[in-house]
Amino acid sequence: MLTMHWRTLSTVAALAAGVTVFSMTTAPEPAPVAALEEGTFSIDGTHSSVVFKIVHLGVSPFYGRFNTVSGEFELHEDMAESSVRVEIDAASVDSNNADRDKHIKSADFFNVEQFPAITFESKKVESKAEDQYAVTGDLEFHGVKKEVKIDLRFVGSGERGRFGYRAGFEGRMVIKRSDFGVKTMLEGLSDEVEVLLGIEGARK
Amino acid sequence: MELVDPIAGILLPVGVGVVALLLGWRPWDRTASRGRFSALASALALVGAYLLAHVAYFDLPPLPPVEAWHQLGLLVLVSLVLVPLEGIGGGVRTARWTLKSVVVAAFLWIGLSPKREHRWEGFEEVLWLGGTFLVWMLALGALSDLARRRARGLSLPLSLLLTFSAAAAALGFSGSLVFARLAGALAAVLGVFCAVALWRPDLPLLERAHVPAGIALVGLATCGAFFSQTPAAVAALLAFLPQAARFPGGDGLRPAFLRGTLVTLCGGVLVWLARGEPDPSSQYY
Numbered sequence A: 001m002l003t004m005h006w007r008t009l010s011t012v013a014a015l016a017a018g019v020t021v022f023s024m025t026t027a028p029e030p031a032p033v034a035a036l037e038e039g040t041f042s043i044d045g046t047h048s049s050v051v052f053k054i055v056h057l058g059v060s061p062f063y064g065r066f067n068t069v070s071g072e073f074e075l076h077e078d079m080a081e082s083s084v085r086v087e088i089d090a091a092s093v094d095s096n097n098a099d100r101d102k103h104i105k106s107a108d109f110f111n112v113e114q115f116p117a118i119t120f121e122s123k124k125v126e127s128k129a130e131d132q133y134a135v136t137g138d139l140e141f142h143g144v145k146k147e148v149k150i151d152l153r154f155v156g157s158g159e160r161g162r163f164g165y166r167a168g169f170e171g172r173m174v175i176k177r178s179d180f181g182v183k184t185m186l187e188g189l190s191d192e193v194e195v196l197l198g199i200e201g202a203r204k
Numbered sequence B: 001m002e003l004v005d006p007i008a009g010i011l012l013p014v015g016v017g018v019v020a021l022l023l024g025w026r027p028w029d030r031t032a033s034r035g036r037f038s039a040l041a042s043a044l045a046l047v048g049a050y051l052l053a054h055v056a057y058f059d060l061p062p063l064p065p066v067e068a069w070h071q072l073g074l075l076v077l078v079s080l081v082l083v084p085l086e087g088i089g090g091g092v093r094t095a096r097w098t099l100k101s102v103v104v105a106a107f108l109w110i111g112l113s114p115k116r117e118h119r120w121e122g123f124e125e126v127l128w129l130g131g132t133f134l135v136w137m138l139a140l141g142a143l144s145d146l147a148r149r150r151a152r153g154l155s156l157p158l159s160l161l162l163t164f165s166a167a168a169a170a171l172g173f174s175g176s177l178v179f180a181r182l183a184g185a186l187a188a189v190l191g192v193f194c195a196v197a198l199w200r201p202d203l204p205l206l207e208r209a210h211v212p213a214g215i216a217l218v219g220l221a222t223c224g225a226f227f228s229q230t231p232a233a234v235a236a237l238l239a240f241l242p243q244a245a246r247f248p249g250g251d252g253l254r255p256a257f258l259r260g261t262l263v264t265l266c267g268g269v270l271v272w273l274a275r276g277e278p279d280p281s282s283q284y285y
Helices: A002-026 A098-105 B004-025 B036-058 B068-087 B090-111 B113-118 B123-149 B156-174 B177-199 B210-227 B233-247 B253-275
Strands: A037-042 A049-056 A060-066 A069-073 A083-089 A117-129 A132-141 A143-157 A163-178 A189-203
Touching: A037 A163, A060 A069, A060 B036, A060 B113, A069 A189, A083 A189, A098 A163, A117 B253, A132 A163, A143 B210, B004 B177, B036 B210, B068 B090, B068 B113, B068 B177, B068 B210, B090 B113, B090 B210, B123 B210, B123 B233, B156 B177, B156 B233, B156 B253, B177 B210, B210 B233, B233 B253
Parallel strands: none
Antiparallel strands: A037 A069, A037 A189, A049 A060, A049 A189, A069 A083, A083 A117, A117 A132, A132 A143, A143 A163, A163 A189
């Protein structure tokens, strides 16, 4: 019984070691992260994300997203000359609840019939650290245009087969929705909204 | 519920209603002469309640107002101009209706501009704008006529109170807390009208002052239909809900309560229709 047990254990150990060695030798190499290259990129809405976080009843973070994102960005060797324009379809808001989505789209919140698009247009790009930037620009949301700052991090770029040359960033900004005239249910939903961006562009 | 709800939705409208009606109508004084000043006081009670609730709930709207429901606040304020002209015949009647038509057409043209620019195309635009304008003018005309027929007694204030209560529920259940709260504030001030009507049923409290109430009612229903999920048919029927007060009978309490019951029943059906079929699994409302 004991002999059989040891046999089983040694077999499993040998298999595990084999699998580990196999996986170490055959795992695909991560694509090389190239330095930023100049160019004009159109935002790939299918591979870009705009997620927002709002605190519900002061107890929990709630995440929602927008499903339709478009726009373009220009990259220059001198990043200060770079620019980005993002357009979000306000009606594409998705909070994982159809009834709530209807409410968010109504005049209580986004009023998507009146303000169908949410746009961001950069005015200034500053380098903060390696691959990290502060992008200042105008956010137009709910008919109000205000200057905001996005903390942006370069994630990667390079030739990606059939996808062509790609470059991508992730960003984060915090806004107060009341600054944009969205003041409904401030007692239950936080005024502060964190917006997380995952932007992938295809070089034109 | 935050403290802002009872203050903005009940205390402020009731407060402004009490002050305006007592000063404007002096119900304790049976010898006082009353005319256009009193009518204007009634209208000020309605307009004041609406605007105070608007500001208390949502702060001052941006100037110039961009959203249709902000513009509606301006329209309700402008409606004060029409109050002294109410009930005058001849050339003034024509001028009054021309002015009403122009003001309503301007509101619809500007307020519904997002629909014109982004949604409606060609004939669809003409159909929606024309149809909505027609509903507005018919509803306001019918309310003017009703206000003349039911100038005295509890019937009109009670019917309007119940109408705005039904509108608040219908608008709230069909997606807009904003419009529901504004309708609720008007229901609250109309409670003061009912109290004064019970005290002095001989005073024509809303004979001329119905104009701001009518504009607010049709305006909120329009906003619900175009900027929320209120079904268009429900919104149109809400505009005509006070007409249930045409139910025959005198100016006494019994016919007033019968009319009120009719408004409540019709309003209940509209609320039920406005609620639609919410997804039971969503647990949102």
